[in-house]
Amino acid sequence: MSITDKKQAILDTALALFVAQGFHTTTTAAIARQAGVATGTLFHHFASKDALLDYLFLSIKQEFADAIVGSANQSTDLKTNARNLWFCALSWAIANPLKQEFFQLYSMSPTIDPSIRFQAMNTILGFITTLIAAGQQQGLIADYPIGLMQDNCHGQYLAATRYFIDHPQHWQLDEHREASFKLFWNGMAAT
Amino acid sequence: MSITDKKQAILDTALALFVAQGFHTTTTAAIARQAGVATGTLFHHFASKDALLDYLFLSIKQEFADAIVGSANQSTDLKTNARNLWFCALSWAIANPLKQEFFQLYSMSPTIDPSIRFQAMNTILGFITTLIAAGQQQGLIADYPIGLMQDNCHGQYLAATRYFIDHPQHWQLDEHREASFKLFWNGMAAT
Amino acid sequence: MSITDKKQAILDTALALFVAQGFHTTTTAAIARQAGVATGTLFHHFASKDALLDYLFLSIKQEFADAIVGSANQSTDLKTNARNLWFCALSWAIANPLKQEFFQLYSMSPTIDPSIRFQAMNTILGFITTLIAAGQQQGLIADYPIGLMQDNCHGQYLAATRYFIDHPQHWQLDEHREASFKLFWNGMAAT
Amino acid sequence: MSITDKKQAILDTALALFVAQGFHTTTTAAIARQAGVATGTLFHHFASKDALLDYLFLSIKQEFADAIVGSANQSTDLKTNARNLWFCALSWAIANPLKQEFFQLYSMSPTIDPSIRFQAMNTILGFITTLIAAGQQQGLIADYPIGLMQDNCHGQYLAATRYFIDHPQHWQLDEHREASFKLFWNGMAAT
DNA sequence: GATGAATGAGCTTTCATTCAT
């Protein structure tokens, strides 16, 4: 395996603390202590506290992208693909609530370098953009401005994950899950 | 008037800097310098840096609430009321981009005391909750779980303001504005 | 007065400690403690530990230059002017042993930025260069390369101050003082 | 041979870095990296960073002493012996500029233990002291205090090497070399 | 001999806050 145990422990602890207390409120000493390593060890693996945050951000983004890639190409029916993508992305968020919260907190914050944030956004939004464009050509999705639809999808995804993370038991209920998809799809659907 | 020039200068500068750099990255010395006052003056008007943030948060929330109150009661038609509320809220955001960004950044952040954040959220979401409940009773709005719909409305509002603040010229185009409302309304509409 | 008491206390203490222990061995905490101020006060007056060193270096250089300026123009006789300059410079060093030691330690060290060091060197060596050139024109001083003579004068000055600072009582003896000037002058004198 | 390649690489690199950046500014990690060895290797060969500095200092001192020993005894003429010693010492410095710079920087610095420095100084100044004393007995050298003359010789040697290391091409010119010796000798010569 | 991940004491620097003026 390529990541040492100590490095992984630092990453896990940093994720938990950054989400629970915020970046600036979390001291490197606290991360090290709770990860069971010396303060110097943190800086042996990451050049700075900022670099640790960036690494966390990029690797979580990658993990998410890996999880949902392919979920939107399985069917010949576009709506089925959209549904698969939606539930695949939501499932990942519900299964990784800490990582989802991390994303929610830091994907908009000035704490992370804009260039890194934008790159991450675009990579992930790429999936949805492709899907929307295909849907518009097939006349299934309304002809609204693409930028607006992107932001809208993103906003709805954040809202849905927020809801299911705050109420995990509702994720078990078919009608709640279905409701979340309908909110998402009906907004965009051609009328 | 009750707020001195210096106090107002501090508030304006703090808003700009908190949005541009984040709360922890902005020093009280920087706020004071850029506001043209001495460092001590800031603490003459606000008990602490946190108190300044809270004051900013609550007064902006109040300003927003004042701006949209009443916009959802003007018609007897629910959809018209929803449209009015939607455009009224968006208009305020577009007219006050800094304050909207501030809200976007801090209404979720652990930097502000949870009790203050929740109170603010509920006050503002109250408008929408009332509207949704009425719509469901009239059979105009789908019978999805109320919490999910609240989160969804909030997410769509954030997404739309994000879009129009990033592309201010599109706010002038009727079809873009209309598209934003359709995305919002059609998602929730009974089918 | 333009320099506050605390700033002066920091400068005095830093001079003493930098000479006694060296720059890197002296902590800013030690300077502050011994100067009777808080650690923050040091950084209120100087941007960094390095800036403190630079300030010390440049102000001592200025003090020295002020002390010897004019000493080489009082007579019409060149050798008399040289003697006056020599004893004036030596007197300053004997009267300010700490500052002389500081100069000796840091005017060659990579700790201080080269540009600052060179500027300081040239300012002070300007006096001697003028004198040597005049002496060569009058046929009193040998026609050796000017750069070599500059370095030589500097080296002899450092050696003489070293000697008299290490043996202060010898500075009281006319023959020792005279010997130091003869070593200096006879080396350069035309033969 | 007794010194391994890695140990020698460490010594060479340390010499270069200590001269270029100073002792405290040079990290053991930097030495190891630039020498192409692991950090642990440095401590396998030297007990500590200080021990490395001391080793460097003493071995360079020894090298210098070996180079000039014997150069002052070849003739029956004292001035000839002095000239030989002067040029021999200068030649070594010009041929080993890094080592000379190292000496210049560290033979006065509090970084090296005083006892080691003094011992080194005396060993080397022994040559010159003997020569001066003989010269005074023969009436060739002025009767100035011996300590003053020692410091003066040392200062002139440092000045001359400084000059020729900074202007290597001048070392090729007979008149520059001769001038350096005249400055040295005429200062001390009986009048 | 050689490696380099790990250590943790100790450093410089920051910054919200105070208070005498």
Added chain:
DNA sequence: AATGAATGAAAGCTCATTCAT
């Protein structure tokens, strides 16, 4: 009300040194 020099706890980070491999 306003000032800004002064404070000192606390932060991020460094680096000589160790030791299991």
